[in-house]
Amino acid sequence: MSERGLVAYDPNGRIFVVTHDEEILVHDGDSEAPLWREDIGETIAGIAIAGDELIAVGEDGAVRRFTFLHRELPRASVGAGVRHVALSSSGTLATVHDDHVSLLRKNDLAPVSLYHRGVTALAWSRDGTKLLLARSKSDSDHALLYLDGANGEPISDPVVTTARVSAIAASSRGFFVACGDRVMRFSRPEVALEHVTRARERTITDVACSADGARFALQLERSQVMVLSDPPSETLLDVKYPERVTNGVAFGPRPWIAIALAGGDANKVNVDTGAMHRSDTHPGRTHHRWFVSVAGAFQKRKDAEPAARAAERSPVDDSERQRIRQRALEDAEAKLRQQQADDADRKTMIRVGMIALGILLGVLRACSHSNHY
Secondary structure: OOOOOOEEEOOOOOEEEEEEOOEEEEEEOOOOOEEEEEEOOOOEEEEEEEOOEEEEEEOOOEEEEEEOOOOEOOOEEOOOOOOEEEEOOOOOEEEEOOOOEEEEOOOOOOOEEEOOOOEEEEEEOOOOOEEEEEEEEEOOEEEEEEEEOOOOOEOOOOEEEOOOOOEEEEOOOOOEEEEOOEEEEEOOOOOOOEEEEEOOOOOEEEEEEOOOOOEEEEEEOOOEEEEEEOOOOOEEEEEEOOOOOEEEEEEOOOOEEEEEEOOOEEEEEEOOOOOEEEOOOOOOOOOOOOOOEEEOHHHHHHHHHHHHHHHHHHHHHHHHHHHHHHHHHHHHHHHHHHHHHHHHHHHHHHHHHHHHHHHHHHHHHHHHHHHHO
16 A cells, blocks of 8 residues: 555645555645545545546546535546656646556546556646656666656656655746655756755655645654755744654645644644644544654744844833933922022022011111110
8 A cells, every 4th residue: 555645635726635554534724624425445545636527446446536525527437556646737647557557538538558567656747748667677776757648648758766665746946846755856958967965864655745835745754844944044833743654745835834644644744833633533534643743944933023122122212211201300300490490499589588577577676776876
């Protein structure tokens, strides 16, 4: 059974989908509430969304298409032994088998077989005109091969890679991100592969690119998901599961990403803030709980925000305190001047009163002298 591609997220955020064994589990993209579920009768090898349709492919080849409202469209089959699944923007399905790749057009009921052995991963270009295959014929023979999306014919000679490629995703910036023990960019056959970063002796089992091409997500083996900026100047998100197995990654509307967990659960994570939501449990299914650690660049922003706010407030606060102190000094000075003026008035009145009292006493003495004569 494939370990990748078991999550799909509508770019407009209407639904996200995970799987468990033979079941499709559809959730509301906003509230994470369960919407509907469908058993396709065989273990699911991959799911994908194109436009308003959801497609699920079983390991034995069953192709089931549904609208978001659970109306089923005509069924088809691509044959048994499906290991990887890729869906173009126009709805053409590509599936990997042991000795060939099948192409099934949207309105066809029978696939076209392309005979390529050892295919380990594949992805459509964003416009659906090209299909990139990664193949490994031996432990030392690894290559990437461009196919024309219309007829499935090779566009050029294979491009040799140094290691096995286990996952591919198309970026809206015009190149593919190919991953194995490292991350590589591949734009066209005549341009050399660009090595972006290494996985530090671990294997990347799934990769996804955001709609704007500014971010890509890596599933590292079975317990960790990282989101990097592109170019990878910083780790935007680092999610680790000590108890659960990760089962694929998919970007939805910015800034959200969905992480599938084996057993039919999922987390939605806001890459900008680290806010984490979980899928609500469908009725009749066992409700699980799990531990998860979340880190990333958002922590630095949160730590910097109080200091930045303080720095922004500080000049305002200092100037305000200066104005308050200045007003207080002016008020105190005005009160002092008023008090001094009041004191001067009182002193003047006292002097005038003393003079008047002296004059009155003089008059009284003069009158008393006159009475003695």
